[in-house]
Amino acid sequence: MIKDIDYGMLSLSTEELELLLGEGLLSDQIGSKPIRDKEKKEISQRWFYKKLDLMADILCNDHFVQTEILSKKVTDRNIILSTLVDALSSAFGMVPISVLAAMLIKYGLEKLCCEGER
Secondary structure, three states, X not given: XXXXXXXXXXXXXXXXXXXXXXXXXXXXXXXXXXXXXXXXXXXXHHHHHXXXXXXXXXHOOOHHHHXXXXXXXXXXXXXXXXXXXXXXXXXOOOOOHHHHHHHHHHHOHHHHHOHHHO
């Protein structure tokens, strides 16, 4: 289990999460002028939707996600967040992973794992 999971992300709105993800995606950018929040959110949204198929491949094929979370045996949002962080960390370590996991919970794992929904 990863120790640096920020469970506070679960209480944030989608807009707040998008802003945090955008800031994380842009954190290594060197630029002279600051980027507006609207642009950060747009960057975040584009990145998120572009990566949905990869996230679905990782999560929807994960045994614990399949047997415990999607089957509704596990409903504790902290456990779900921890599971998503663990599963996504190796592929998405360059972004704020707790933010990404919280965004996926808000997006809906059932929606993510249903082929025709994306």
